[in-house]
Every structure is written in C-alpha cells, then in structure tokens.
Amino acid sequence: MIKNIAVVGLGKVGSLVAILLNKTFNVHGFDSQPGVNSSPFERSVIDITDKAATLEQLKDFDAVVSCLPYKYNIIIAQIAHQTGMHYFDLTEDIKTSVEIKKLSETSAGIMAPQCGLAPGYIGIVGYDLVKKFDKLRDVELRVGALPRYPNGLLGYSFNWSPAGVINEYIEDAEVIYNGKRKFVSSLMGLETINIEGREYEAFYTSGGLGTLCKTLDGKVDTLNYKTIRYPGHARLMRFLITELIMKDKKEELEEILTIAKPPVKEDMVHVYAAVEGWQGDKLFREEFFHTYLPQDVDGQEFRAISWTTAASVCSVVELVHKGKTASKGYLKQEDINLDDFLSTSYGQYYKNQM
Numbered sequence: 157m158i159k160n161i162a163v164v165g166l167g168k169v170g171s172l173v174a175i176l177l178n179k180t181f182n183v184h185g186f187d188s189q190p191g192v193n194s195s196p197f198e199r200s201v202i203d204i205t206d207k208a209a210t211l212e213q214l215k216d217f218d219a220v221v222s223c224l225p226y227k228y229n230i231i232i233a234q235i236a237h238q239t240g241m242h243y244f245d246l247t248e249d250i251k252t253s254v255e256i257k258k259l260s261e262t263s264a265g266i267m268a269p270q271c272g273l274a275p276g277y278i279g280i281v282g283y284d285l286v287k288k289f290d291k292l293r294d295v296e297l298r299v300g301a302l303p304r305y306p307n308g309l310l311g312y313s314f315n316w317s318p319a320g321v322i323n324e325y326i327e328d329a330e331v332i333y334n335g336k337r338k339f340v341s342s343l344m345g346l347e348t349i350n351i352e353g354r355e356y357e358a359f360y361t362s363g364g365l366g367t368l369c370k371t372l373d374g375k376v377d378t379l380n381y382k383t384i385r386y387p388g389h390a391r392l393m394r395f396l397i398t399e400l401i402m403k404d405k406k407e408e409l410e411e412i413l414t415i416a417k418p419p420v421k422e423d424m425v426h427v428y429a430a431v432e433g434w435q436g437d438k439l440f441r442e443e444f445f446h447t448y449l450p451q452d453v454d455g456q457e458f459r460a461i462s463w464t465t466a467a468s469v470c471s472v473v474e475l476v477h478k479g480k481t482a483s484k485g486y487l488k489q490e491d492i493n494l495d496d497f498l499s500t501s502y503g504q505y506y507k508n509q510m
Contacts, residue, residue, distance in 0.1 A: 157218075157477065158181060158218045158219045158242060158473065158476065158477040159181060159182060159218055160181065160182045160184070160216070160217045160218050160219075161177055161181045161182065161183050161184075161217060161218065161219045161220070161221060161473070162183075162184050162185075162186060162213075162214050162217040162219070162220045162221070163177065163183055163184070163185045163186070163197075163220075163221045163223060164185075164186045164187075164202065164204070164214075164220060164221070164222050164223065164224055164232055165186075165187060165222060165223035165224035165225075165228075166185050166186070166187040166189075166191060166199065166223070167187075167223065167317070168315070168419070168459070168462050169223055169246065169272075169316075169461075169462050169465045169466050170185070170187070170221075170223030170224075171185070171195075172453065172458055172462050172463060172466040173221055173223055173466045173469060173470060174195070174197050174199075175195075175196060175197070175453065175454070176453070176466055176467065176470045176502055177221070177470055177473060178196055178197040179501070180474065180477075180501065181473075181477075183197040183198075184197065184198045184199065184200065184217070185197050185198070185199035185200075186199065186200055186201075186202040186213065186214075187199065187201065187202065188201065188202065188203065188204075189201070200213065204224070204228055204231055204232070207231060207234075207235070210231065210232075210235060211235050211238065211239070214232075214235055214236075214239070214241075215235075215239045217241055218241055218242065219241050219242035219243070219244065219265070219473065219476075220232055220235070220236050220241055220242070220243055220244070221244045221245070221469060221473065222243070222244070222245040222246070222247075223245075223246060224245075225317055225319045225320065226247045226248065226249035226252055226319070226320055226323055227249075227252075227319075229245045229247050229249070229252050229256075229269070230252055230255050230256070232245070233245070233252075233255070233256045233259055233267065233269070234259065236263075236265065236267070237259040237262070237263050237267070240263075240264035240265055241265050242265040242266045242267075242268070242473075242476060243256070243263075243265065243266065243267050243268065243269075244266075244268045244269075244271050244469055244472060244473055245268075245269045245270070245271065245469075246270075246271060246272035246276070246465060246469060247269050247270060247363075248270070248272075248274070248275060248320055248323065248324055248362065248363030248364065249323060249327070249362075249363060250327065250330065250362060250363050251327075252269065253269045253270055253363075253366070253367075256269045256486070257486050260485050260486035261485075261486075263484055263485060263486075264484055265483075265484055266476050266481065266482065266483065266484060266485065266487050267485065267486050267487065268472055268476070268486075268487035270363075270366045270367075270489060271468060271469040271472045271489070272465040272468055272469060273299060273301070273425065273427075273461070273464050273465045273468055274297075274299040274363075274364045274381065274383075275363055275364055275365065275366035275489060276366070276465075276468045276469070276472075276489055277427065277464065277468045277489075277497075277506075278297050278299050278364065278381070278427060278429065279297070279365065279366045279367075279368055279488075279489035279490055280489050280490070280492050280493075280494050280497055281297075281427065281429045281444050281494060282295060282297045282368065282429040282431070282444075282490075283368070283371075283489070283490035283494075284444075284493075284494035285429055285430075285431040285442045285443075285444060286372070286431055286490075288431070288435065288442055289431060289433035289434060289435055289440075289442075290433070290434055290435060290436060291433050291434040292372070292375055292376040292377075292431065292432075292433040293376065293377050293378070293432045293433045293434075293439075294376065294377060294378040294379075294430070294431070294432040294433075295368070295372065295376055295378070295379045295380075295429075295430075295431050295432075296378075296379075296380060296382075296428075296429070296430045296431075297364065297365065297368075297380070297381045297382075297428075297429050298349065298358050298381070298382050298383075298384055298426070298427075298428040298429070299364065299381075299383065299384060299425070299426065299427055299428070300356065300358075300383060300384025300385060300425070300426040301315060301316055301423065301424075301425050301460070301461040301464075302384070302385065302386065302423060302424055302425075302426070303315075303420045303422065303423055303424075304420075304422045304423060304424050304449075305420075305422060306386050308417070309388060309392055310388075310389055310392055310393075310416075310417060311385065311386030311387075311388065311389055312385065312386070312389055312417055313417050313418065313419055313420045313423070314413060314414060314417050314418065314419060315419045315420065315423050315459050315461045315462070316461050316465075318410045318413050318414045319406070319410050321413075322397075322406055322409055322410055322413070323362070323363075323406075324342065324361040324362045324363055324364075324383070325342050325343055325361060325362075325393055325397060326342065326362075326397060326403050326406070327342060327362035327363070328340060328341060328342060328362060329341075329342050329360040329361060329362045329363075329364070329365075329380075329381065330362075330365060330369045331360070331365075331369070331378075331379060331380040331381075332369055332372065332373065332376055332377070332378060332379035332380070333378060333380075334377065334378075335374075335376075335377050337369050337370075337373055340360050341360070342359070342360050342361045342362050343359050343360065343361070343390050343393055343394050343397070343398075344359060344360055345359055345360040345380070345382065346358070346359045346390055347359070347382065348387075349384060349428075351384075351426060351428075351445075351447075352447075355387060356384050356385065356386060356387065356426075357384070357385055357386070357387050357388075357389065357390060358382035358383060358384045358385070359382055359383060359385075359390045360380065360381070360382055360383075361381070361382070361383040364381030364382075364383070365379065365380075365381045366488065366489050366490075367488045367489070367490065368490060371488065371490050384426050384428075396409065397409070419459070421450065421457070421459065422450065423449075423450065423459045423460045423461055424447055424448065424449050424460050425447065425448040425460040425461055425464050426445075426446075426447050427444070427445070427446050427447075427448065428443070428444065428445045429443065429444045429445075430442070430443045430444075431443075446509065446510055447509075448460045448463075448464050448506070448509050449509065450463075451463050451505060451508065451509065453505075463505055464505075464506070466502075467502045467503065467505040467506060468502075470500075470502035471497050471500040471502040471503045472487070472492065472497075474500040474501060474502060475492060475496060475497070475500060480493075480496050498510075
C-alpha cells in the first residue's frame with residue numbers, strides 16, 4: 157500500500173503530478189525553488205546535489221516520483237533503492253533506465269522508470285495491439301507533442317523540457333530492423349505522415365520504445381518509434397546539432413532553443429500505433445490513433461503534453477498501489493494492461509478525449 161508520496165521536481169509536469177496524486181495520497185512536493193503558497197500540497201526546498209540531505213528528506217516516504225531532468229533521476233532512484241520505497245519517473249534516457257534496471261534486481265519496491273507519454277503511454281497502447289496477434293510482422297509507434305498553431309521554420313514550441321528533447325535528438329535510438337536489434341541515429345529515418353488532411357514528418361528519436369525491443373526481440377521483423385513534427389523540423393535540428401556541432405554544447409543549445417521557442421498554451425498530442433501480423437492464418441493491421449488537447453483540471457487548464465504525461469505516471473502509481481502490478485522489481489510499461497490503465501482515477505483524463 158502507498159500512503160505518503162514525494163514528488164521531486166515541480167515544473168510544468170511535476171506540479172500537475174503532485175496536484176493529481178494529492179487527490180488520493182498524502183503528497184509532499186520538493187523543488188530547488190520555494191514556489192508559491194497556493195499549492196494544495198505541502199512543499200519544501202531540496203538540493204539534490206547534496207545526496208545525504210536529500211536522503212534525509214525522502215527516507216520516510218512510501219514512494220517517490222521523480223519529475224526531474226533525466227540527468228538527475230539516478231540520484232533519486234538510488235535513494236529509493238536504499239530506503240526500499242517505490243520509484244517512478246518520466247525519463248526518456250536509455251542509460252538512466254539501464255542503471256535503474258540494475259538497481260531493481262535487489263529492490264524492495266517497484267522501480268518504474270519511463271512512465272510518461274513516450275516512453276510510457278505509447279508503449280502500453282502499442283503492446284495492447286500486439287496482444288491481438290498470434291504472430292507479428294511490424295510494430296510502429298508514433299507520438300507528436302506540437303503547437304496547434306506553429307510559427308517559424310522549426311514549427312515547434314518547448315512545452316516539454318528542452319534538455320529532454322535535445323537528449324532524445326542526440327542519443328541513438330534502439331530499433332528492430334530485419335529481425336535484429338540495433339541502434340540507429342536519431343533525427344534519421346524521415347517519413348511523411350498525413351493526419352486528418354495535414355502533412356507531418358516523423359523520425360527516429362531515442363528512448364520512446366522503453367523496453368519493447370527486448371520484450372519483442374525474436375518476435376517481430378520491424379519495431380520502431382518515431383517522433384512527429386511539422387515538415388522541415390528534423391533538417392533544421394540536424395543542422396544545429398550535427399553541422400554546427402552543438403551536440404557538444406548541450407547547455408548552450410538548450411539556452412538558445414528555450415529563448416527562441418517558449419511554451420504555448422494551445423498544444424496537442426498525437427498518439428499513433430500500428431501493428432501488422434497474423435491473426436490465425438490471416439494478415440491484419442490494427443491501428444490506434446487519438447489527438448489529445450488541453451484539458452481542465454480543477455478549474456485550471458493544462459497543456460496537452462502536461463496532463464497526458466502527468467496522468468500517465470499517476471495511473472501507474474495507482475495501479476501499483478492497488479496491487480494490479482508486481483510489488484517489487486522492474487516494472488515495464490508493456491506489463492501494464494491498457495484497460496486497467498484507463499480504469500484508474502487518472503486514466504479518466506485520457507478517456508475524456510477518446
């Protein structure tokens with residue numbers, strides 16, 4: 157049972173995670189900044205670079221949800237492992253997830269990274285389609301968090317962490333191609349997608365598949381995840397990252413993009429999954445597609461990227477609390493049943509727009 161939860165990192169998504177979880181659990185939020193007094197949950201200042209002090213602040217909680225930038229997650233995961241509490245995060249970083257997987261081998265609680273939108277919800281959706289087939293051929297997962305009214309050549313606004321987006325663009329992406337697991341360069345594999353009469357592009361980015369490559373290894377010919385953007389975005393980002401060699405100056409690139417492309421209120425999230433294979437002796441293609449828009453939560457409107465991410469991790473927390481998953485060890489997103497996910501009190505936010 158989970159009663160007391162620490163939410164670490166109270167940015168755009170972390171604040172909503174704390175608000176939502178506070179409806180069911182006793183939540184205490186932690187952030188590097190004092191924040192405002194109007195939060196419906198208690199909050200404290202934390203310095204996660206001081207690991208001993210952070211351990212002292214977090215040690216008595218039943219669970220911790222890390223909504224920090226990917227590079228800090230491992231600190232919180234190590235503390236969770238040391239104290240035996242359940243651990244959840246939103247990371248897209250493959251290296252971080254590998255380290256958490258190692259910790260899970262001796263953990264007293266659940267270690268559940270990658271509980272956001274992609275990786276996270278898209279993996280749950282994709283694997284729900286996979287389970288309808290006797291034999292697989294292709295699995296294609298696509299997600300795009302976009303401004304509804306794009307401007308400029310990039311056609312993008314950083315409603316999500318610029319550091320996280322840049323990391324997804326720089327690190328290699330794992331895929332299954334011709335039946336073999338391999339890594340490919342992010343921002344490559346460009347394809348054109350038409351969604352309800354509007355043209356988009358999609359390309360490889362790192363981390364979106366979570367653990368699916370390992371789960372489906374030897375069972376599928378093609379498996380990949382691609383990010384959806386407006387046309388021309390990948391070419392410009394390749395110019396910045398590769399040709400101008402900004403990949404070696406991540407913090408500077410983050411600052412440039414943060415200033416150039418601030419968040420917008422009107423955003424949308426496209427979620428698309430397609431699976432091909434055999435049902436009995438017949439070849440079929442099953443598809444899932446929804447567009448999610450900003451949504452009201454307790455009288456306040458939240459961006460689509462914020463509530464889809466927050467509702468996803470909160471749903472996983474609730475499933476662990478209710479005993480719908482294993483009670484310890486590593487929790488893969490594909491181990492979560494989609495119907496169970498949507499039946500949680502937080503899954504209702506997805507169901508409202510389906």
